[in-house]
Amino acid sequence: MQLKRVVVTGLGALTPIGNTLQEYWDGLVNGKSGAAPITYYDTEKHKTKFACEIKNFNVEDFIDKKEVRRMDKFAQYAIVASDEAIKDAGITLENVNKHRVGVIWGAGIGGLQTFQDEVMNYAAGDGTPRFNPFFIPKMIADIAPGHISMRNGFMGPNYTTVSACASSANALVDAFNYIRLGMCDVIVSGGSEAAVTIAGMGGFNSMQALSTRNESPETASRPFDATRDGFVLGEGAGALVLEEYEHAIARGAKIYCEVGGGGLSSDAYHLTAPHPEGIGVIAVMENCLRDAGMKPEDVDHINTHGTSTPLGDVAELKAIKAVFGDHAKNININSTKSMTGHLLGAAGAIEAIASILAMQNGIVPPTINHTTVDENIDPSLNLTLNKAQKREIKVAMSNTFGFGGHNACVLFKKFEN
Template sequence: MRRVVITGLGALTPLGLSSQSSWDAVIDSKSGISEITDDVLRVSDLPVRIGGLVKNADKAEGWPKGSERRMDRFMQLAIAAASQAVVDSGIHSLSEDEKQDISVCVGSGIGGIATVEQGALTLENEGYRRISPFFVPASIINLAAGHIALNFGFKGPNICYSTACSSGAHAIGEAYLSIKNGQTQISVSGGSESCMCRLGIAGFFAARALSVRNSDPQKASRPWDRGRDGFVMSEGAGFLILEELEHAKKRGAKIYAEICGYGATADAHHITAPDPEGKGAYEAMKLCCESARINTDEISYINAHGTSTPLGDKVEILAIKRLFNDDAKRIAISSTKSSIGHLLGAAGSVEAIFSIYSIYNSVLPPTLNLDDPDEGFDLDFVPHISREMDVNIAMSNSFGFGGTNASLLFKKYK
């Protein structure tokens, strides 16, 4: 049985320009949510004027300099985060023959929506001759993976997944299966998203998904709290290097944790609303445990999807209680979206990184703003401050529009 381990991490989030700085800020109970001002993006006429922006992103390690005309921001974020993970793992130094066996798996829910928005305005106001020849390659999702492969010469499978807010998790899960099944040795996998544009904000507001707590941005993302009114949209990217264990050991790689389970299901219920009983989420978590051949009583931490939406928060907890039964009250559960907001297609990969760090550092990230838990939310949500605790196995959940569900399991490497 081939085992798969994590040998590199990279991220850009509203809290930091690396995975480590983002983790440090989360553990310190900081919030990356802020007011959006018109000098950054014209929002004064919109009902939502808060979000999680990656500040000074062009100063991050791995940022593709001078790429503004050639690619959408979600691609730039992806390239930077993936580059950090690649360098962290050392796989950029492998031989050309070994790079034939490195895949790139990228998830993004929407891709280059800001580029599409700008292109439509240009066409309408200035005519077709003013459309950039880079318009299509700058906006399509698979070019994020294409640029990463081009930059490092990785010639294995080059694949993108677009499954709404579970895109990053599905990319990791499918990469895990490809290594476990012997199709590849290494994968650069994760997610990236940047929908912080007028069209993105207006669209999600129209879907009744966003918080309108404009007067208090850092309190707006409040999973499981009675005062929650929707999620806070953010941007960012997170990437992991997945590697077959014996290959990693042979080259002396640093190992953060082992990925040991993956479950994916569909609600088949509604285009945006989750199944009201959480059936799909339950099945994804159940499959995840079965694929890892572990019992639920072995799991000590869940990094929940926990978006801060009234219905979404409720059904995930229903699913957790159904799967874990009386043991649910023993497990620590937190939502790091309370700190960084909802990164949409990048949420699953960034939250996977936080789950891995919780194992590697024996610390649980907190759930911010949980001042008044709503009815039925009587579990251990690690409120307000981080907690030191030995974590052997952690689960990370991601669910999305269309009723798509993904669960990942990570465990301490031994």
């Protein structure tokens, strides 16, 4: 069977450093931090008092007020980002077969705010089970692609991938496979998350996973730095329109890049900690390269998972050294989580977008907030520290990993007709 070529024809982003694709890219290149004190609730008794929230955002500018009441924030974010990507791609029901357009979306948690609110309201009452009739359809993780499908009339495959922080990268790999196997012409893919809540922050704090640098939130996410003390929680959404090459050409679509390959693996090691030698990460990058038919020396840029945790950053860089050998020092490695924070199930999507825009613009966004060298990290690696770097990128790789040992890797290559 001859596999189809898959290209990216639309992008959309709603992030803590920019509410549109262009604002997001500008924030990345300029090393903008999205971290600030939390505004959603009183943090007085909380261990971590900051996060990377969406800013200057009014959802009713995008979605009807009546519909907003029926959606958790993670679904609202999905609508906004996907609307931008679909418009960017020029997809309409007039130029596609709606039965061959799908939506495959990622969410690690789903409607956490809705769940929290409904349970707390019940607990504060007299024990009578009074719940909002939209409680369940607002909360469930699969509802975001359902809304995107209904909003646009797309009738192809429609579901959510849930693999913790690897969820939206997982969704991209699934979308890529559906199209190259000839089962769809177009798939809107990506992910969204809205976990900056009392429950979300409290839960991650109890695991000692979050930074507690309350005196300086904007510098708290510091991947690869010796003084890193945990990740910074973020929220938002990223959307990509993946399309079969011939279909895109036939309708005269703008093409950002080609999807070269995708890889998946499992650590099979620990609930939350990565394997210290990065065994699963080695496997996922090797699987991705094999799927793309490429050699390690073909890769120019890697957007790492790079969460700013003591264990995870070192394990991932060890894995990169193991896979790429001496070529690793020639790769521009970065972590855009230093700016956006960790968007959990949406991380893979917004970081895939960052990788694609880096390739298109010939600029690798920086890993900001690096001040202290970690003796456990090979100094020969170019971690793109503190300042964006210009370079030609023909092949870019994006890594995303999740609790439970889930690993996903997506490879993009410069489009050649």
